[in-house]
Amino acid sequence: MRTLLSVVLIMGLAVSLAASLSSREAKRIDEAAAVLKAIHTVPDKDIPQDLWQKAACVAVIPGLKKAAFVFGGEYGKGLMSCRHDDRWSGPVFVQLEKGSWGLQIGAQSIDLVLLVMNTDGVEKLLKNKVSLGAEASVAGGPVGRDARAATDAQLKAEILSYSRTQGLFAGINLSGGVLQTDQDDTFDLYGSGVQPREVLLGGTIAPPAVAKSLMSALQR
Numbered sequence: 001m002r003t004l005l006s007v008v009l010i011m012g013l014a015v016s017l018a019a020s021l022s023s024r025e026a027k028r029i030d031e032a033a034a035v036l037k038a039i040h041t042v043p044d045k046d047i048p049q050d051l052w053q054k055a056a057c058v059a060v061i062p063g064l065k066k067a068a069f070v071f072g073g074e075y076g077k078g079l080m081s082c083r084h085d086d087r088w089s090g091p092v093f094v095q096l097e098k099g100s101w102g103l104q105i106g107a108q109s110i111d112l113v114l115l116v117m118n119t120d121g122v123e124k125l126l127k128n129k130v131s132l133g134a135e136a137s138v139a140g141g142p143v144g145r146d147a148r149a150a151t152d153a154q155l156k157a158e159i160l161s162y163s164r165t166q167g168l169f170a171g172i173n174l175s176g177g178v179l180q181t182d183q184d185d186t187f188d189l190y191g192s193g194v195q196p197r198e199v200l201l202g203g204t205i206a207p208p209a210v211a212k213s214l215m216s217a218l219q220r
Contacts, residue, residue, distance in 0.1 A: 008058035090207035093185035133175030140171025
C-alpha cells in the first residue's frame with residue numbers, strides 16, 4: 001500500500017510539473033535542440049569536436065531578436081546543460097542581457113551557442129550572473145573540424161561564443177553581455193525549490209521528458 005501511494009504521488013508530481021511548463025518554454029527547448037542539430041549536420045562549419053568534448057557546459061539561446069538589443073527591456077533566453085563524464089545534465093534556463101556588440105547587418109534574429117570551457121566559468125555563472133569579458137573571459141570560437149587553428153586567446157577563454165544567422169555559423173565576441181540562470185523558468189521545469197546548481201552540477205536530477213530533443217542534440 002505504501003509503495004502504491006508513493007507511485008501515485010510521483011505520478012501526480014510529474015503531471016503537476018508538466019502542467020506548469022508553458023508552451024513558450026517548451027518551444028524554447030525544441031528550438032535550442034534544432035539549433036544544435038542544424039550546426040552538427042555540417043561538420044566543416046561546426047564547433048570543433050575536440051573543443052566540444054572539452055567543454056564543461058553548453059548553452060544555446062535560440063532566436064535572439066535584434067529588436068531586443070535595440071530597444072532594451074527584453075532578454076535572449078535559452079538553456080544550458082553541463083557535462084558529467086560521458087553524459088549531460090538536465091538543462092536549466094538561462095538568459096542573456098544585451099551587450100555592447102553589434103549584430104550582423106540586416107540580421108533580424110540570431111541563434112547563440114556558448115561553450116563554458118571550465119568549472120570556474122560555471123561557478124561564476126551560478127553565483128548570480130556573470131559579465132562576459134569582465135568577470136569571465138569570452139572569445140568568438142573557432143569553426144571547423146580541427147581546433148588547432150584557434151588563437152591563444154580563444155584557447156584560454158573561459159567561454160567560447162558562436163552565432164548562427166541566415167545560415168551562417170561563426171564565432172562572435174559577446175563582451176559586454178551579462179549571462180545568468182533563469183531561476184523562475186527552471187522552477188517551472190523541475191518544480192519550486194530545485195536550484196540550477198543542483199541540476200547542472202549535482203548529477204542526481206534526471207532530465208525531464210520534455211527536454212528529450214535537447215538531450216539527444218547534445219549527444220553529438
